[in-house]
Amino acid sequence: MATENQFLNPRLWVAAHADYLYGYTLSRLNDEEQAKDLVQETFLAALQKIDKFEGKSSERTWLTAILKNKIIDVYRKKSSGLKPADLKQAEDEQHDFFEEDNGHWSRAYQPQPFGIEDHDPLAGKEFNSILQKCMQKLPALWMAVFTMKHLDDATTDIICSELKVTQANFWVIIHRAKLNLRACLQKNWV
Amino acid sequence: MSTLKHIIYNCRQATLLIEKRQFKKLSFREFVELRIHLVGCSVCTLYNKQSKVIHQMVQQLFHDSMKAEGVHLDEGFKKELQYLIDEELNKN
The missing domain is CATH 1.10.10.10 (Winged helix-like DNA-binding domain superfamily/Winged helix DNA-binding domain)
Structure with missing residues (x-):
């Protein structure tokens, strides 16, 4: 297993990480539709900044960090105004x-x-x-x-x-x- | 002294400290106040016990859902995702 140099394999993202990211989101938001949307948005956002990936973390950690920010955005939207x-x-x-x-x-x-x-x-x-x-x-x-x-x-x-x-x-x-x-x-x- | 007396008899404040303690170290003063309160208050002692168990359960619940066994996206949605990604990659 390569641990030092991490590479991105976007074509394998769905197979390798989609379920994980979905579970991660569900445990935090408990809304299946919204969780699906966020997983999709995460992949698309990740593709946009592929060149910013420095290989310092694993692919999954990197994707999760992007997702996490999106979840916090949802929290913020839900809670503001309330x-x-x-x-x-x-x-x-x-x-x-x-x-x-x-x-x-x-x-x-x-x-x-x-x-x-x-x-x-x-x-x-x-x-x-x-x-x-x-x-x-x-x-x-x-x-x-x-x-x-x-x-x-x-x-x-x-x-x-x-x-x-x-x-x-x-x-x-x-x-x-x-x-x-x-x-x-x-x-x-x- | 009057503030000390205040906390010793104040369950609202004591339970707040019980919650705080599960996430951060209490100040020495808070720690002493809580200890004294708990010695004299059986209701908060019970609360303390239950609160810790609930804390563990919440942690466990979140932890379990992270392992995500049984949490799967449906295949149709995965195909859509795959298609979106492939499309995006082929643009470049």
């Missing part, structure tokens, strides 16, 4: 989980044990589908922040600047997203 409403909603919901005056758990939202505490997280297939459904209920901006942080371990600075979120709001969003996920899981996991 943002004031999202944050308003975040603030409103805060009152649901905690008492306004002292920050105690409100009675209705106090976590209860529901069987995942000592559960092997690698075991539950059914759990994953509930988890996915709960994640889909998150507002677009939260989902974007949450996904970027979890998937790519992107630094907080990058996420904040990409999505135009302040540092303080970043942690509020992560916190909100998780509170909602946990509540949704408790509700749906029997």
Whole structure:
């Protein structure tokens, strides 16, 4: 296997990378049509800048980097315009989980044990589908922040600047997203 | 002292720190505050436990979907892609 000098083989891209790139996109966007579009756009964009490929990374890494930027664009589009409403909603919901005056758990939202505490997280297939459904209920901006942080371990600075979120709001969003996920899981996991 | 008292009894703040800790190192002060809160708060201790499991599950979910077994583009779409690429290459 050549590791030092990497070459591009565009005619083999579909066979070698299309499924991978599609899976990569689906795990981040969960929209099949959009994922297909992005894979196609990635190949076409890559063809346009073939001469800029320096051979420092593998073909797949290079294609993935192009795709990643396209996914971030989608996040940005989805979340811009939604943002004031999202944050308003975040603030409103805060009152649901905690008492306004002292920050105690409100009675209705106090976590209860529901069987995942000592559960092997690698075991539950059914759990994953509930988890996915709960994640889909998150507002677009939260989902974007949450996904970027979890998937790519992107630094907080990058996420904040990409999505135009302040540092303080970043942690509020992560916190909100998780509170909602946990509540949704408790509700749906029997 | 009053801020310390504030966090010790504040579950909203404690759960925020629990989430933050999963991604970055807390400051010494935050770390101590959280520890003290958790000693006295069984609800947040449960939350902490569940939150960590959910964190792992989310990681696992994303990781699994990356392996992309069972995720395949349909052959028709792949043919279209191949055609587009070939067209583009033949232009040059």
